[in-house]
Amino acid sequence: MMTNARKTYGKHRATRQETTTPASASHKPTHAxxxxxIDRSTTKVLIVCGGFSHERDVSLQSGHRVGGFLEEAxxxxxxHDIDGGLLPYLSDPDTRPxxxxxxxxxxxGEDGSIRDVLEMERxxxxxxxxxxxxxxxxKPIAKNVVRKLAGxxxxxxxxxxxxxxxxxGAERVVQLVDDxxxxxxxxxxxxxxSAMGCSQVNSAKELPHALIDCFAYGDxxxxxxxxxxxxxxxxxxxxxxxxxxLPPLEVAVHSDNYDYEARVNPEASDFYVPARLDAPVLAAAxxxxxxxxxxxxxxxxxxxxxxxxxxxVPQFLESNVAPGMTDTSQLxxxxxxxxxxxxxxxxxxxxxxxxxxxxx
Amino acid sequence: MSTGEGTTVNGGSKSGRTGGATSxxxxxxxxxxxxxxxxxxxxxxxxxxxxxxxxxxxRADAMKSSEIRALFSVASRPDVVSLAxxxxxxxxxxxxxxxxxxxxxxxxxxxxxxxxGSAQGDPHLREDVLQIMELEGIKDVQADDVVISxxxxxxxxxxxxxxxxxxxxxxxEAPNYVGALGVFRSFQVQVANAETDEDGLIxxxxxxxxxxxxxxxxxxxxxxxxxxxxxxxxxxxxxxRRPRILEIARKYHVLVVEDNPYGLLGFDGQTYPALxxxxxxxxxxxxxxxxxxxxxxxxxxxxxxxxxxxxLILANEASILCPPNMSQMTITTYLDNFDWKAQISDYRGMxxxxxxxxxxxxxxxxxxxxxxxxxxxxxxxxxxPDGLNSKEMLPRAITAKVAYVAGxxxxxxxxxxxxxxxxxxxxxxxxxxxxxxxxxxxxxAERETVELFGTASSRIDDSDDRTDKNVAKRTAPAAKNATxxxxxxx
Numbered sequence: 001m002m003t004n005a006r007k008t009y010g011k012h013r014a015t016r017q018e019t020t021t022p023a024s025a026s027h028k029p030t031h032a033x034x035x036x037x038i039d040r041s042t043t044k045v046l047i048v049c050g051g052f053s054h055e056r057d058v059s060l061q062s063g064h065r066v067g068g069f070l071e072e073a074x075x076x077x078x079x080h081d082i083d084g085g086l087l088p089y090l091s092d093p094d095t096r097p098x099x100x101x102x103x104x105x106x107x108x109g110e111d112g113s114i115r116d117v118l119e120m121e122r123x124x125x126x127x128x129x130x131x132x133x134x135x136x137x138x139k140p141i142a143k144n145v146v147r148k149l150a151g152x153x154x155x156x157x158x159x160x161x162x163x164x165x166x167x168x169g170a171e172r173v174v175q176l177v178d179d180x181x182x183x184x185x186x187x188x189x190x191x192x193x194s195a196m197g198c199s200q201v202n203s204a205k206e207l208p209h210a211l212i213d214c215f216a217y218g219d220x221x222x223x224x225x226x227x228x229x230x231x232x233x234x235x236x237x238x239x240x241x242x243x244x245x246l247p248p249l250e251v252a253v254h255s256d257n258y259d260y261e262a263r264v265n266p267e268a269s270d271f272y273v274p275a276r277l278d279a280p281v282l283a284a285a286x287x288x289x290x291x292x293x294x295x296x297x298x299x300x301x302x303x304x305x306x307x308x309x310x311x312x313v314p315q316f317l318e319s320n321v322a323p324g325m326t327d328t329s330q331l332x333x334x335x336x337x338x339x340x341x342x343x344x345x346x347x348x349x350x351x352x353x354x355x356x357x358x359x360x
Numbered sequence: 361m362s363t364g365e366g367t368t369v370n371g372g373s374k375s376g377r378t379g380g381a382t383s384x385x386x387x388x389x390x391x392x393x394x395x396x397x398x399x400x401x402x403x404x405x406x407x408x409x410x411x412x413x414x415x416x417x418x419r420a421d422a423m424k425s426s427e428i429r430a431l432f433s434v435a436s437r438p439d440v441v442s443l444a445x446x447x448x449x450x451x452x453x454x455x456x457x458x459x460x461x462x463x464x465x466x467x468x469x470x471x472x473x474x475x476x477g478s479a480q481g482d483p484h485l486r487e488d489v490l491q492i493m494e495l496e497g498i499k500d501v502q503a504d505d506v507v508i509s510x511x512x513x514x515x516x517x518x519x520x521x522x523x524x525x526x527x528x529x530x531x532x533e534a535p536n537y538v539g540a541l542g543v544f545r546s547f548q549v550q551v552a553n554a555e556t557d558e559d560g561l562i563x564x565x566x567x568x569x570x571x572x573x574x575x576x577x578x579x580x581x582x583x584x585x586x587x588x589x590x591x592x593x594x595x596x597x598x599x600x601r602r603p604r605i606l607e608i609a610r611k612y613h614v615l616v617v618e619d620n621p622y623g624l625l626g627f628d629g630q631t632y633p634a635l636x637x638x639x640x641x642x643x644x645x646x647x648x649x650x651x652x653x654x655x656x657x658x659x660x661x662x663x664x665x666x667x668x669x670x671x672l673i674l675a676n677e678a679s680i681l682c683p684p685n686m687s688q689m690t691i692t693t694y695l696d697n698f699d700w701k702a703q704i705s706d707y708r709g710m711x712x713x714x715x716x717x718x719x720x721x722x723x724x725x726x727x728x729x730x731x732x733x734x735x736x737x738x739x740x741x742x743x744x745p746d747g748l749n750s751k752e753m754l755p756r757a758i759t760a761k762v763a764y765v766a767g768x769x770x771x772x773x774x775x776x777x778x779x780x781x782x783x784x785x786x787x788x789x790x791x792x793x794x795x796x797x798x799x800x801x802x803x804x805a806e807r808e809t810v811e812l813f814g815t816a817s818s819r820i821d822d823s824d825d826r827t828d829k830n831v832a833k834r835t836a837p838a839a840k841n842a843t844x845x846x847x848x849x850x
Contacts, residue, residue, distance in 0.1 A: 050437075052434055052437055052439065052440075052761070053434075054430070054431060054434065054755055054758060054759075055430070056430075056433040056434045056437075057429075057430040057433035057434075058430070060433065081437075083437070083438075083439075162809060162812070165812055165813070166812055170812045170813050170814065171814065174813075196755065197755065208813035208814065209813075211809075211813060212752065212806075212809055212810060212813055213752055215809050216752055216753060216754075216755045216756045216806070216809075217755045217756075217759075247402070249407075250404070254413070260430070261424055261425065264425045264430065265410075265424050265425050266409040266410035266413070267409070267410040267412070267413030267416070268409075268413075268424075269409055270406055270407060270408050270409060271406070271407040271409065272404040272405065272406055272407070273404065273405055273407060274402060274404055275404065276404045328409045328410075333407050333409075337405060337407055
């Protein structure tokens, strides 16, 4: 169970008591929730969305979707982009929000920087702290942390900046990768989401092209062994000190892979909730997501992606501190399928963070 | 464990407490959600993100959001120099005075402006457009010959709708206007590309394409051409070639659809005789207010031979009932009260200055690329070095805060990787200079990466370079050969 209430910002809070039954975390309203004196109509929730990352489009959709639910739930919601007007907006007494929900995807949003700014502004916000975000944002670092500290499995990978290919000779490094890791491989930018710049290569011959695509998005490439299995995600809400682990969601793509187009075109995939896996495997996946969430020091909301391999072992791919929140995104779909009203759930999260701030 | 509200969870005592698919929601007094436990592992439930995905018509197959499309979301930010859009620069419009006149129009004729109108379009506007067409030599036309549409996009949709069955062929100039490709694709029309050079569509290639398509048993329905300041190629069909193109069209009984949104935007005021002015019976003429006055009004016009015109009116009625009166009356209010010719002339000078700025910046920063400097319109079609791929390079450009349209958007078959379309219509000359400077940095970095991985040679595809200055002057036989090699449909 997880009941360790957060007391202060920036500290690792919820710890999971080992139990024999996995996936045991849940969220229920606490007493405090019922006695809450938060007046939603006068509480200004600022959703920061858009930004200048490659995922701007998804961010705008996520932001306005979440904002719509919060407005329906009675909150005073405003929206702002990342631009020169943001800081004046945050500091103006007429517009300064009570709480910020950064729904920026990609760099700035997920690398911790907007969170650092909000911390300097002394504004409460929803989501992981800057430092934890920074760890989760880098896929290879996050993989290493959850492997070493949480004992999770993760597909073997190497991480190579473009400069390494330049210094050592691209042909030789490609050859080395082929000899050492073998094929097929997944090539992805170490930072970024929505599968942008990602591609699967099935032979060394395809590797240079995949690297060029990847380096158009970022300077560092992660080359990860492809694990065959079931693609799932596990979303976690962290409300009033209790962790709600949603049932694993399985992504079933109609075409070959879950690329950008498959992610943003609703007709390209179906989801299953829970995933079509045996109960112990589902529980193991939830357990692994919980470990990742806690080990990476995430808070409030996260989504962790896995491939469940043929042996039923969840292989960690990445944790997202700003998961997609559009109407076809995985986290909201998992929550809805698990019986939650999204307006209620998001409101509970906002209230939880506001209460915590008051307790500071 | 307790199920009561407000109690602390005694985690781990039961399984399946993580939200079951069969559970129903429970909401606390403050709307706080909680999962209702189910003691059994819930059965997987399918969430069809789009339950209709297997119901779509096949023409919807190609209608997909793409990574490239998403990248353009960033291009709308003010810190990005967008060389991507084809938006006219409207800040010089006399909006103060115009708003007063529109207010008066609403007071006097509001009940008409907000009412249904005629499917053929407002007679007043149809009369007004006659004087615009006269500037390009179209004189023997009456208001009754004109049909108003919701922009030329709608006009293209209508003409394709009434002329083409799935599988029919439209011959077009490659690279093609991207909006036209969208229409053709949605009607499952095959597009056969004919060759162009710096004098526009090559007549021999046009004829060759008709013959080869017919030989393959396909029905060629019309030629789609943008003769003046082509989008994206920037080229203009020479006056000498125009009658030859029309002659070939007549010979094979192929209709000509002449799309002319840029004809009045020649930098030095030069205009070219419309194909329509040379052959009233075999040409459907489209023109628009979008590039010269107001794209947001969505008003364009069509002049077509009588039989086709009748079908167009019926198709317009079926599609949109009637073009919006409010938009049409706003346009006539402007045309009737302002010196629109002087306004267009002012714009021409501005676009010329911007084109010169782009040309100079390209010479300064990207001398290893090639392009034709246009004499009008909005665009430069830039040939980038072998090995570079304009589509794959776009994320790097977005990171560097400069946007362009990759050449691949102007083909249906994946060609165009060696080109990009650069628009000079909207950004100021200073911003254009900065944009090209950024683009040079992007291209340099991409070149380094491509050279690093040594794929340059394997990526060379010399098939999409025909409108370039350095290769454009082809002789007719060469063009023929090229045509037979490239005369594919997609």
